[in-house]
Amino acid sequence: MKVLHIINSLNIGGAQNLLLDSIDYYKKKNIKITVLSLSTNFKPLTNQKSDVIKVIDSDNPKSFKSFFCLFKYLNNHEFDIIHAHLFPTIYYCSIFKKIGLFENPLVITEHSTYNKRRKHKINKPIEKFIYNEFDKVVCISDGTEKQLNKWLKIGHKTEIIYNGVSLNKFVSKKSIVNIEDKNIIKIIMVANFLPQKDQLTVVKAMKRLDKRYELYFVGDGSEISHIKKQVEKLNLDERVFFLGKRNDVPNLLRKMDLFVLSSKWEGFGLVVIEAMASGLPVIASDVIGLSEIVNGYGALFELGDFESLSKKIFKLTQDNQIYSEYVSKSILRANHFSLEKMVNNYIDLYQNLIE
Structure with missing residues (x-):
């Protein structure tokens, strides 16, 4: 054929x-x-x-x-x-x-x-x-x-x-994370900088989290200059990092503790499955296309609600048992795709x- x-x-x-x-x-x-x-x-x-x-x-x-x-x-x-x-x-x-x-x-x-x-x-x-x-x-x-x-x-x-997803590319072999004792908690979002992706909501959520939390953006696009200005305005320069376009996303995901996606809409959210396959707990906006994948296996927050997002990030990273449960749920969900x-x-x- x-x-x-x-x-x-x-x-x-x-x-x-x-x-x-x-x-x-x-x-x-x-x-x-x-x-x-x-x-x-x-x-x-x-x-x-x-x-x-x-x-x-x-x-x-x-x-x-x-x-x-x-x-x-x-x-x-x-x-x-x-x-x-x-x-x-x-x-x-x-x-x-x-x-x-x-x-x-x-x-x-x-x-x-x-x-x-x-x-x-x-x-x-x-x-x-x-x-x-x-x-x-x-x-x-x-x-x-x-x-x-x-x-x-x-x-x-x-x-x-x-x-x-090519699951073998993303499967993580890292040991069980003791999230309570980590000095730095690394959050990642992989998405092009477009109005659809709404990175600003994640930046605003970071302002409500303490200095243990770091945010890594992967991607490029028309909105990146605006987001960088907002990061500077909120004095988050030392905790929010822009990694640009990358070819080593599987390796980056293995180094992170949590995945966030704040999109206004998605058809499916393939990157969510990649993060789940990497053993990362996922927090995503409650929109069609993402909720279908994440509901019951990760955490959802109302679109644009940065306060709710910050609270969910904090809750998920304060208890080893809760964190481990979400890791297991992520891996289980990824295996379906x-x-x-x-x-x-x-x-x-x-x-x-x-x-």
Whole structure:
């Protein structure tokens, strides 16, 4: 089976990381996979998988050049399944199928519970027109499916396949932590600096915690300058650290004591599973996409409520028994979301569409 995955770019991000990590699992199942990026903006180490990765020579996936080059590529290559990710890639593929460029099954993955196109009802008929060409729309969580069907009512096309994590990359072998006796408690949040991620809430929570607590941000983005200014304004320079984009996230997670994610919305929150697999207790905002994963296995706080977040951080790190219980819950939860299981589910889907 020949499968083409098309994505805007291979820069650092949840969907991008997931796709790159899954390549080896597809190969083990004898799937001839090709990954096509619509721009040259890609993460380091991508060249290690250069045998399956193809890149369109463009710096902007929304450009006419990317659109035309994708048209040309699809016109010159044959695949059994075409699988598209993210906007505008999903729009391009829908249009190409509409005009008869290819007849193969077209699959997309819906990676989020929300996007800006849903802000305006005028976009709904356009979206219905686009989504009509997809043979299957894979939603990465129950919340993602519900929000999509609330918007477009296309339940006959949707199927839930949960994201997965390469668990072996994140499993921690560190000894049991005596959290009560630690002089420094290290908190980490891994997320790009975008309005969606709301790092400011975590910064404000830090102001209410004593000097034993340190916060480490991993990621980059348009909001980072603003967040840095707020850190300075709150005199947290010596306790809040910005690590930028990193390729050693598994190793960083092993050095931390607690994981926090304050997003306003998420499709799934893959990084939460990575943290859980690393044996970190997780505290996350109580929003669709995160609550589905964290509820019962970690702690949830109301969106934007930094006082509640600070109290939960404090409570979780003051008692060894409570902390250890959350560590065990995290590991248990992570084991439900292996990358191998996810890939197997996709292969089953592809085979059903071909048959």
